[in-house]
Amino acid sequence: MSDEVDVPEDHPRYQSLVTRHRIEAGVEKGITSMQGLIAEGRGEAFDYLLGEETIPSADRAARAAAAHFLLGDHPVISVNGNVAALVPEEVVELAEVTGADIEVNLFGRTEERVRAIADHLREHGAGEVKGLTADARIPGLSHERAKVDADGIYDADVVLVPLEDGDRAEALGEMGKKEVVVDLNPLSRSAQVATVPIIDNILRALPNVMRHARDLSGASRTELEAIVAEFDREAALDAAEQRLREGAVADDE
Amino acid sequence: MSDEVDVPEDHPRYQSLVTRHRIEAGVEKGITSMQGLIAEGRGEAFDYLLGEETIPSADRAARAAAAHFLLGDHPVISVNGNVAALVPEEVVELAEVTGADIEVNLFGRTEERVRAIADHLREHGAGEVKGLTADARIPGLSHERAKVDADGIYDADVVLVPLEDGDRAEALGEMGKKEVVVDLNPLSRSAQVATVPIIDNILRALPNVMRHARDLSGASRTELEAIVAEFDREAALDAAEQRLREGAVADDE
DSSP, rough: OOOOOOOOOSTTTHHHHHHHHHHHHHHHOOOOHHHHHHHHHHHHHHHHHHHHOOHHHHHHHHHHHHHHHHSSSSSSEEEEEHHHHHHHHHHHHHHHTTOOEEOOOOSSSSSHHHHHHHHHHHHOSSSBBBBBSOOOOOEEEEHHHEOOOOOTTTOEEEEEEEEEEEHHHHHHHHHOOOOEEEEEEETTHHHHOOOOOOOOOOHHHHHHHHHHHOOOOOOOOHHHHHHHHHHOOHHHHHHHHHHHHHSSSHHHO | OOOOOOOOTSSTHHHHHHHHHHHHHHHHTTSSSSSHHHHHEEEEEEEEEOOSSSOOOHHHHHEEEEEEHHHSSEEEEEEEEEHHHHHHHHHHHHHHHTTOOOOOOOOSSSHHHHHHHHHHHHHHOOOOOBBBSOEEEETTOHHHEEOOTTTTTGGGGGEEEEOOOHHHHHHHHHHHEEEEESSSSSTTHHHHHHHSSOHHHHHHHHHHHHHHHHHHHOOOOHHHHHHHHHOHHHHHHHHHHHHHHHHHHHTTO
């Protein structure tokens, strides 16, 4: 990756250093907002309490998410500034593996930022990037927050909304869409309303969903439906909260 | 306050909205850094888990901090970008009540930011603001991180270091100074090395230290020394961690 940090992968703080570097580059490129920086900090705190690793329930959620994406008629990956800054290549690869659309969708929408993010994704290999037309509206949200593409998120039956705000996560759910949410706070409204909440760092979660999607690429519809049916969202949220409360920090003090 | 947000004080999200507004104003004035925004987000997450209130052990810590400041020969309040953005008036008032110096001390030091922060504090009523001379060094830190004023932090016997980074908190402790740390993460290195760790939001902690300082202004040296001796830092850290793990979030779900 062109804007990669020069840190050896076995460095104990590798992930944290890469994250900081990508976020800084995102600020320089105009794709990470002030609210995005604050959100990054909130994520860091929750990840710290989770032990900075993918817990088993998050891995099960990632597998269920992959099954939903493979079963969907029209899966879409919703991308905001932090997602674009942190995992641009992963978004592009996941879209390729699952046949999903990519749509830029911002909480603090400006045409300039939408364009900068779309450019950034194309630099990382994306073909079509939606979100610029903005010719449809999610019902129940204020004008700017509601803007989506008619042939993108508006039409999707499965949406991956990583790091989404609660209002929109709720509004998309009310449209009857299956929602896969990536969020480090199991108590956040986005996580609480998701069909599949993945309580994990997006840097670990997206590659993990992709790994499962590749693994399940030859699976039958019946097999995929069984994975979806078996996934217990309440149990996943409870397991994450328990880990947060009792978890890894106390162990490695 | 001139840059105050227009939100009624009884609004349920008053504190959060004021915080966001002050941080945004800080960015516009060039006093809040990118790292400061990420740190603000980490603080928000920990405060959320603490229940966004001053827990009893944090109130005891604030009282011990006030006693240390009143007992000190040369107390200094160290101010970084987030502290200046969030609680400028409170810093000035606390300095007045306790006879402390104010010194700007930055992790990401630039002359421009030091000057902008000093100006911001003066706009909020500060007299002398130290940190611009930078003619002494804290031993054991790299050049830029080590810069302090010879007649300020270098000479202090008690230092309030709110939102400090771990390396400097440790180095200041090794100089034999009494350190009062305000930090929302009881497991952070700064909190762990502090003489008095106040595990609380700085917006609540500084007014609280000031209230105790006013309350104790007539106390004898013996009374102040008793308060300092009674304060149990390990118990305060444990209580905060327990609250974080088991606390308010589960209760108000």
